[in-house]
Amino acid sequence: MWKNLCQKMFGRSLWVYHANSGGCNGCDIEVLNSLTPYYDVERFGIKLVGSPRHADVMLCQGPAMRSTAQALKRAYDAMPAPKLVFAIGSCACGGGVWFDSYSVIGPVEKIIPVSYYVPGCPPRPEAIIYGVAVALGLVDKKTAPVQCKEPELPIPRYHPGELRGQGELVVYEKAEKV
Amino acid sequence: MSILSKLEETLVCLKAGRVTLSYPAEAKPLPEKFRGRPIFDASKCTGCAGCANNCPAREILVYDVCQEIRILKYIGLRCTYCGRCADLCPEKAITMSQEFENGTDKIGDIQQRLELFMSTCQRCGRCFKEPSVLEQLKMKGYRFDDLQNERWIFRSQARLEGDAVVDDVKIELD
Numbered sequence: 001m002w003k004n005l006c007q008k009m010f011g012r013s014l015w016v017y018h019a020n021s022g023g024c025n026g027c028d029i030e031v032l033n034s035l036t037p038y039y040d041v042e043r044f045g046i047k048l049v050g051s052p053r054h055a056d057v058m059l060c061q062g063p064a065m066r067s068t069a070q071a072l073k074r075a076y077d078a079m080p081a082p083k084l085v086f087a088i089g090s091c092a093c094g095g096g097v098w099f100d101s102y103s104v105i106g107p108v109e110k111i112i113p114v115s116y117y118v119p120g121c122p123p124r125p126e127a128i129i130y131g132v133a134v135a136l137g138l139v140d141k142k143t144a145p146v147q148c149k150e151p152e153l154p155i156p157r158y159h160p161g162e163l164r165g166q167g168e169l170v171v172y173e174k175a176e177k178v
Numbered sequence: 179m180s181i182l183s184k185l186e187e188t189l190v191c192l193k194a195g196r197v198t199l200s201y202p203a204e205a206k207p208l209p210e211k212f213r214g215r216p217i218f219d220a221s222k223c224t225g226c227a228g229c230a231n232n233c234p235a236r237e238i239l240v241y242d243v244c245q246e247i248r249i250l251k252y253i254g255l256r257c258t259y260c261g262r263c264a265d266l267c268p269e270k271a272i273t274m275s276q277e278f279e280n281g282t283d284k285i286g287d288i289q290q291r292l293e294l295f296m297s298t299c300q301r302c303g304r305c306f307k308e309p310s311v312l313e314q315l316k317m318k319g320y321r322f323d324d325l326q327n328e329r330w331i332f333r334s335q336a337r338l339e340g341d342a343v344v345d346d347v348k349i350e351l352d
Contacts, residue, residue: 037197037198038197038198038199039198039199039201040198043198043200090235090255090256090257090258091256093255093256093285094235094237094253094255094256094257095255095256096235096256096258097234097235097256097258099235099236099256100236107255107256109285115283116281116282116283117255117280117281117282117283117285117288118280118281119215119254119255119256119257119280119288120259120278120280121257121258121259123278123280124278126201126205126206126278126279127278127279127280127281128281129201129202130201130202130279130281131281131282132281133201133202134281134282134283135281135283138202139202141281141282141283141287142277142279142280143277143280143282143287143288144287145286145287145288145289145290145291146218146289146290146291147290147291147293148218148220148290148291148292148293149293
């Protein structure tokens with residue numbers, strides 16, 4: 001759904017508003033790094049704007065804090081309607097290492113709906129560009145949930161076909177003394 | 179004077195190359211000791227939960243659903259890739275990979291979930307895992323067969339409640 005919306009509404013250029021709600025400034029620097037000539041994001045038409053009223057995309061850095069949550073919510077409400085929120089950095093994605101502190105509410109998705117996540121502490125500028133490129137549909141995402149299961153649980157020691165029931169217990173016919 | 183300086187500027191501009199990396203098409207090589215996201219190896223993991231006890235962001239959860247199965251879950255949202263889990267893993271089951279392009283639209287995409295089959299101590303009933311595959315073969319039986327009496331004992335009744343949804347972040351958020 002987000003991908004379709006992105007390709008329809010944000011096909012040409014994204015104007016980005018850059019909101020820090022209490023991060024350590026590391027992710028800010030990485031975002032600004034991706035605007036430098038070395039990783040020139042204006043190739044994709046991405047431009048940094050100063051006001052949320054001009055923006056299509058909000059880049060959130062830092063967790064939602066008790067003191068800044070209201071301002072973050074107001075900045076989100078001020079953006080015009082088809083809007084995306086990127087949570088950049090592990091603070092914005094999950095609350096950061098100080099997630100259980102008294103002043104931290106948690107990830108920004110507790111305050112505003114988040115459509116894309118770029119984890120990392122801080123994420124490399126390439127990672128941020130990659131996240132935006134996933135949103136624009138230029139590349140496919142590389143991550144997928146990993147589940148490792150034991151093949152069969154429980155692993156039978158004997159061949160289960162040779163078990164015979166005897167009341168409550170099950171007896172193995174060809175039992176050997178060990 | 180001014181014309182000369184303009185000419186000099188033109189020369190400098192002609193000499194200047196192009197530094198922009200066309201990133202999603204081509205990538206720069208990473209530094210050697212770069213730490214990306216940790217990768218968990220279920221075949222080496224013994225379920226000692228040292229990583230879960232020492233994770234500064236408390237992103238690795240370990241819980242036993244029944245007597246035989248221990249689940250180790252890496253959520254990874256607020257992981258700072260500090261590498262402490264990989265450092266102290268006694269079996270080197272965790273490696274810090276060089277994957278950093280983790281941008282997703284779904285929150286559960288970074289999760290890793292290992293189901294470890296544990297055997298239980300006959301005295302205290304706690305889970306443990308034999309150190310090597312050979313020693314696991316040597317063991318006289320798991321919890322659910324009684325070799326002395328040549329009988330088969332029913333295993334514990336606790337079960338996994340279906341397949342756990344990967345996208346559940348309730349544990350982590352609450």
